[in-house]
Amino acid sequence: MNPEWLIVAPYFDEVTKYTLDEAKDVIAYLEEKGIVYFSLLDSEAVQKNTEKILTQYPNCNFGHWNHGSEDAVWGDDEKAVIDLSNVELLKGRDCYNSNCSSAKKLGVEAWKLGAVFWGYTDLVSFTTDAAEEFKEAFNYGIKRRIDGFSWKECLEKTKARMSELADALVDAGKILAGACMRQDRDILVCYTADSPPEPDTSWCPLRKLAVKFTKSAGWFISRKFAVGIALQWSGFALMVHDYFEACELIDNPYTIQGFWFGLLFAVTGFLFITSDVVNWIKKQMKGVRR
Amino acid sequence: MSENQIVDAIRNYIGKQDNGWNFVRGREVLTKNQFIRRLNVDKNFRKFMVKIVVAQTVEILGGKST
Numbered sequence: 001m002n003p004e005w006l007i008v009a010p011y012f013d014e015v016t017k018y019t020l021d022e023a024k025d026v027i028a029y030l031e032e033k034g035i036v037y038f039s040l041l042d043s044e045a046v047q048k049n050t051e052k053i054l055t056q057y058p059n060c061n062f063g064h065w066n067h068g069s070e071d072a073v074w075g076d077d078e079k080a081v082i083d084l085s086n087v088e089l090l091k092g093r094d095c096y097n098s099n100c101s102s103a104k105k106l107g108v109e110a111w112k113l114g115a116v117f118w119g120y121t122d123l124v125s126f127t128t129d130a131a132e133e134f135k136e137a138f139n140y141g142i143k144r145r146i147d148g149f150s151w152k153e154c155l156e157k158t159k160a161r162m163s164e165l166a167d168a169l170v171d172a173g174k175i176l177a178g179a180c181m182r183q184d185r186d187i188l189v190c191y192t193a194d195s196p197p198e199p200d201t202s203w204c205p206l207r208k209l210a211v212k213f214t215k216s217a218g219w220f221i222s223r224k225f226a227v228g229i230a231l232q233w234s235g236f237a238l239m240v241h242d243y244f245e246a247c248e249l250i251d252n253p254y255t256i257q258g259f260w261f262g263l264l265f266a267v268t269g270f271l272f273i274t275s276d277v278v279n280w281i282k283k284q285m286k287g288v289r290r
Numbered sequence: 291m292s293e294n295q296i297v298d299a300i301r302n303y304i305g306k307q308d309n310g311w312n313f314v315r316g317r318e319v320l321t322k323n324q325f326i327r328r329l330n331v332d333k334n335f336r337k338f339m340v341k342i343v344v345a346q347t348v349e350i351l352g353g354k355s356t
Contacts (some may be wrong), residue, residue: 016321067316086298101316102318123316124315125313125314125315125316126314128310128313128314129307129311167350170350175303175343175346176300179345179346182342183345259337
């Protein structure tokens with residue numbers, strides 16, 4: 001029988017004691033609903049095993065409960081189970097990440113490959129006097145998804161529930177727990193086809209501008225394409241400037257001057273852009289979203 | 291109210307927690323004594339704690355949670 005979810009939950013330090021407990025809570029819910037799953041817990045949760053299952057079952061969704069960083073999610077041997085070198089494995093899957101920061105870069109790359117990516121854009125925090133409340137909050141989204149809600153509804157319901165839990169914690173005198181719950185709520189994201197990453201997710205000011213003006217397409221513009229455009233138009237500007245300023249004043253226009261540099265920039269820029277577009281077309285023909 | 295007054299209030303609050311109380315952020319687990327020490331010496335940590343406490347207060351005052 002094909003599994004619907006792969007649950008990956010290493011255990012090797014004090015924090016992962018809590019994340020393993022959270023993963024087991026989700027496993028119990030999957031069993032209660034009769035959903036087929038695979039689990040890689042504790043020492044089984046390593047890259048080799050994860051890659052084997054994801055390769056064998058292309059329709060299996062991916063869930064991870066452990067440490068994360070901006071460009072990776074971690075395994076029991078403290079090596080990444082998924083990072084930017086094998087993120088292709090997440091192509092087209094639903095990915096539920098109860099870990100820190102992975103939505104910042106890994107999530108964007110997975111989304112560009114057609115994945116749904118649920119995760120956090122910064123470090124997750126909690127206090128141990130509210131462990132049960134935080135477990136409920138961190139697992140709320142996947143349980144609503146199992147119940148049949150859309151990812152958009154799951155995100156809305158989870159954020160609303162986290163607000164309710166935060167209020168209840170404050171009422172109970174657990175002030176810092178409430179503050180952490182609100183902070184975790186605010187860094188929780190879910191990237192889907194209809195809900196792309198926000199411009200601020202990127203560190204690059206040019207990328208932020210591109211996403212702001214072109215929406216989702218801005219995430220797919222490569223640096224080569226942007227440099228090509230810049231070179232091409234710098235070249236045109238140099239050519240026009242030198243034509244009006246210098247070419248009409250000299251006897252031999254074929255000496256070294258700005259006009260020819262401008263032409264070189266424009267041609268180089270054109271080649272960059274064309275190369276990038278051709279590569280994109282080739283990938284489209286292979287059915288991969290860049 | 292100054293940032294120092296907010297930090298004092300956080301320090302007092304943490305001081306009243308049980309000995310088993312821990313704060314977890316990312317890979318770090320801090321006992322209440324470690325938390326207070328960190329609050330005293332780490333500027334970025336102090337700023338983060340003040341930020342989330344103030345944000346919660348503003349949200350509660352604004353009635354935005356529920």
